[in-house]
Amino acid sequence: MIANGGDELQKNMQKLYDNQQLLYKKLDDASKKIEVLSISGKKRDMINDPIVLDTKRLNPVANYGIGFTPYFIPLSLWVGALILFFIVDIYDRNGYKDISNASIVIGKLASLSILGIFQSIVSGFVLIEALKLPVNNLFYYYAINALMSVVFVFIIGFFVMLLGMAGKFLAVVLLMLQLTSSGGVFPMELEPKFFNVLNPYFPMTYGTQALREAISGSNYTLIINDLLILAGFGILFMLLSILLSEKVGDTNKIDEKLSL
Known part of the structure; x- marks a missing residue:
């Protein structure tokens, strides 16, 4: 019974490793495609920071x-x-x-x-x-x-x-x-x-x-x-x-x- 459980755990661990490798490969392919598309710096900034806050002070007071x-x-x-x-x-x-x-x-x-x-x-x-x-x-x-x-x-x-x-x-x-x-x-x-x-x-x-x-x-x-x-x-x-x-x-x- 214990031996069967150990074999099943080993198989699942192998599946997890294979899926990680597949994910790594997919992300690598996506990264290469982005480089091929030559996304500009502005677009990259937009993707990284989609919301830009414009701070404007109303009636500022200079000091205490x-x-x-x-x-x-x-x-x-x-x-x-x-x-x-x-x-x-x-x-x-x-x-x-x-x-x-x-x-x-x-x-x-x-x-x-x-x-x-x-x-x-x-x-x-x-x-x-x-x-x-x-x-x-x-x-x-x-x-x-x-x-x-x-x-x-x-x-x-x-x-x-x-x-x-x-x-x-x-x-x-x-x-x-x-x-x-x-x-x-x-x-x-x-x-x-x-x-x-x-x-x-x-x-x-x-x-x-x-x-x-x-x-x-x-x-x-x-x-x-x-x-x-x-x-x-x-x-x-x-x-x-x-x-x-x-x-x-x-x-x-x-x-x-x-x-x-």
Whole structure:
């Protein structure tokens, strides 16, 4: 029984060897026929690599610093707007005895907005001229910076009007939340769910997105959409400041407690 199995195995091994020799001969014949046909180098490349990928970069960013610029500009403008409220006291009524709280607050917010626009122009100019920041669209670049600065002034001014010194602290907290939820460092898909929930409700989200397109992109429809949303934030907080200003006394009660 074992001897018969050994003989059969030997026969099968011989068949396998014969088939290998036949395959070798066929491949050799095919190789010689290809040489006779004189296939050109281009045809051989096409056979070897039938698919050729044409790589084209869309909106390339030259380096890490340029990629972070749309993130740091809103940060600097928010801090700049906050510093303005440490300089100007919006509760000071000296010389405004017959003027309503709403007129005083709006007048001072308008004055601070002008200063905010000025600082946005200066900082934007320094980035371009001193640090050689390449910008695809200068008009939108300066327009976004100016609008963001005004919106930040109105938002911070609203909380300072209502809460005084506590409002300035709240502005710092809002800045921290925006830095983590604006999508300036990592795509929002990589952020925790908490920050994804906050993302649509902060102005810095739209400022960062618009600046990214103005500096390195070309989606002007997205820029206009972001500008409209930023303007909406500004109008909302301006109206809230007008509506609630008459309910705020000459000095804030929280500031009075903090000064004790």
